[in-house]
Amino acid sequence: MPGQTARRDGPEGRARYTHAMRVGQGFDAHAFAEGRPLMLGGVEVPHARGLAGHSDGDALLHALIDALLGAAGLGDIGGMFPPSDERWRGAASLDLLAAVLRRVRAAGFRVVNVDATVVAEAPRLAAHVDTMRARIASALEVEVGAVSVKPKTSDGLGFTGRGEGIAAFAAVLLE
């Protein structure tokens, strides 16, 4: 049962623990591009430019997807949604996240909590954080209190500081 830890002896005689807590982390970054809406955390944030990408370019949800897949030992976003596959062109990343949740569930896990950081010099994201948390929580079928999104700047440093793009980091706990 998910959430229970069972000790079994592996083929080499080492103890194996199944259905224990599993941690995962993910990272993503996308460059700004003209003529696209800015999608972050499943929310369209008003801004002059959006993020380039095969799907809607939602770097926050992509980092979260990689964290979920990593925690479950299911590979990564590029393996599950190959950029060469036309099905994912312009895809809503919230739909990709829901598909990943189904895979994670099928592997016997449930989401305990999510903690994410979005690095953007502009736009300011604080006013959108609660909507992002609600959309992510809905897609993951968890309480809003289990989802944390923290906007940061990089103090003017690097590609995020120069306003060339947005980066995101996510950590996930499964049981």
Ligand SMILES: [Zn+2]
């Ligand atoms: Zn991405």
